[in-house]
Amino acid sequence: MTQVPDKIPKSTSDVHLLASLPLLPVPIGAEPLRNVLDAFGSAVAVQVAEILGLPLSDPNDLLRSKTVGSKIKYEFKINHWIQPAKAEGSLVKFEMDSQTLCRTVSHQVNELPHLSAKEIGGGCGINSSGINPSTGKKKKVVLEFSSPNIAKKIMQHLLDVYTKINKDMEGEEKAILGQKAHDFFKSMEEGDPKPVALWEQFRDYSIKQYKQDYAGLHIKFDVYSGQSQVSHESMNVALKLLKEKGIAIKYHVTLICDLNAYKLGRTIIRKRDGTNLYITRDIREAIQRYEKYKFDKMIHVVASRQDLHLAQFVKVLDRMGA
Template identity: 30%
Template sequence: MDIESTICGAVVKAVKELYGQDVPAKMIQLQKTKEAFEGNLTLVVFPFLKASRKKPEDTAQDIGLYLQQYCEAVERFNVVKGFLNLIVAKGAWLSLLNDINADEKFGEKKSTGDSPLVMVEYSSPNTNKPLHLGHVRNNLLGWSLSKIMEANGNKVVKTNIVNDRGIHICKSMLAWQKWGDGETPESSGKKGDHLIGDYYVAFDKHYREECAALKAQYVTDGLDEDKAEEKAKSEAPLIKEAHEMLVKWEQGDKEVRALWEKMNSWVYAGFDETYQALGVSFDKIYYESNTYLEGKKKVEEGLAKGLFFRKEDGSVWADLTREGLDQKLLIRSDGTSVYMTQDIGTAEMRFNDYPIDKMIYVVGNEQNYHFQVLSLLLDRLGFKWGKDLVHFSYGMVELPNGKMKSREGTVVDADDLIATMIDDARKTSDELGKFKDMTETEKQEIARIVGLGALKYFILKVDARKNMLFNPEESIDFNGNTGPFIQYTYARIRSIMRKAAEQGLNLGPVATDAPLNDKEVELIQKMNEFGVAVADAGENYNPAGIANYCYDLTKLFNQFYHDYSILSAGTETEKLTRLVIAKNVAKTIKNGMELLGIEVPERM
């Protein structure tokens, strides 16, 4: 039974029969009753005063009496000023419980042939270094958002744009040529992305040494400190060589391109390992080495149509002053493209590949202005979703201390972080005695599930728009608002279900006249709110809403479990009802955590 819809329909009839007025369903405000008052749902009656021409209390009394007599979902009511608190009939709750029990994906919507196609872009790594903690938040948000959009009935394409060209790539390539001595991932025993990252760091080290020496020379020659430093940065032999390599790459030099392809292949193999460990994947990967040329073509088309303008030095610009912004460079005077041009090219390729209805970019908040401009440019160029593109802007994530810093010494490496979380989960579970009677394989698998669950939940429970502090020690806690607390509750319920199965209990539909206590009603009502949480998370692009819903449901179940026995309930009817409730709480937790990309173990 859809209790809210049933009551809303009855309210429409009540106002018509009591006061002779037709009211639209959207006028009916039905909300969860506040804890301080008796009731399950509260109707706000102020919108009906014009029709009733009575005081709020009298109007609420009229409608309450009508619902009590003619609506099977309402057992009784009470009035508090202009609010009508409704106590829902036990039979309605039990009917709803049976509906939840019959639907494995209760609260989620399935896509159809007519469903909108949503494309979600996330990850967007550079091929000159491994993924880091910032990428972890990006990937987890992107994956979760994709699952949430699917649960709201959309067709979803998960996509990645790899920044595989530019001066930063040439720096790693040049350093490997100079100091690599033929080193490979196989010969070094390193993941490919880490190996390339090491050479990027090596380039920077040697480059800084060159700059320091040149700066000292220029200061000796009479230049002031600032000008000497600026000149040294542009005149250092290494940076000149890197720029020469970039020009050769742009010109299609065979040797440079062959080295580029070889080193990128090492990086991609490394990325794939990290993505697999995180449990994320993509339906389509685009590469900026392909998209930047498409972007230049699209900008030239816009130039020919008068959408953009060319300056005397040959550079191409977009004038956005009418929109309250500035002028934006699209093609440099030397003919090379900028990031904006590449994003235009990527959009063109994607639009040709898929009939996109909505485009969501999962990118940090330092790029807010970039996407404001991109939206205007894509709209100007005729992309139907350009004006309404969504920049899912998220804040920075940091650690409280530097103990897990990467080999670069500046950022937290994603692989190091994942390994540390799994190791910490193993140690904590051992200390708490969670691994009794388990094989070594089981212990390793549960440590992986709990460690990654702790990492993902801790990051996703925070409003994505906010900067956050990730504390590994706080995240692996079997109490409080953490992933392991929710996972442990799920495993506990599954243990109860196994015992019920051993007793041969049939968990089919519950009798609609079975007894229900207030805590059981609360759990059924909370499970029914899952669909609202999913819809809200999709509308507001907010995975944190799902995380906090899962925590609230878990907390409510633990309160119930503390107060009432399930397998030793007073009567067989009570036992079966509680088992069906517990079974569906576990199902809802599993479905909710799945939307966050988090696994739940069958035992812990």
């Protein structure tokens, strides 16, 4: 079994930084050249498989002994990918090497937009000039980061409101308030001026506060926008396109995208009452961003708990030919 390399090249001028990744046995479905987290995951899998005497291609998910965690912890060897393992019973936590993480992520952001799919798959040399070799022109990358949600408890006063609403919704009032919230959201989606104006006021206040918070961290974004700004009319355009391409289908009284063929399940894109979901807005927003920026690559920085949502979102765009 090929071992994790004991060092990372210090310079990409001699060796492609990502060219070392294929040295790792790559589990089915992992794409270390496109997703740096897959490289770190493969680095962990290599050692765990070796320590437990399990084949990398066929892990035993029924191995639940509490001694397994301790065995992995004490036999795991740190390297430039992974720091010491921590065991809590049968749970083992692995910490990525921060220096390697920063270098590989920045490398992918800087280099992958300038490489063709063939080059990425073949591990060819980098194009250090930052120029698209096929056209000789510079490429454009849109990076979506932070993505705060104005409905979440980021600031204390929002936490207080969030807590109060949940308390008020206990008992019989829960159904009543839930229906009111649903009706308000639906009317806002349909363009009713009053709820839209109230939402815009909340959004303006929130962004003003976000800017102040980020300023304290010396962070400034070029654009403050999100899927909540996608209009009902523009989403209808996206839904029409999905229907025309046979991607969106009716399922009972809802509209869904069936991605079972890709092991991604089914995702609802319009509910029975005509309201849309996050993925519907994300799809339309991605199209709008491309129409505005004509980018060559768009990168989403999101929490890992959104893995399925992002996988479904990307697959739908892929099927649309976007």
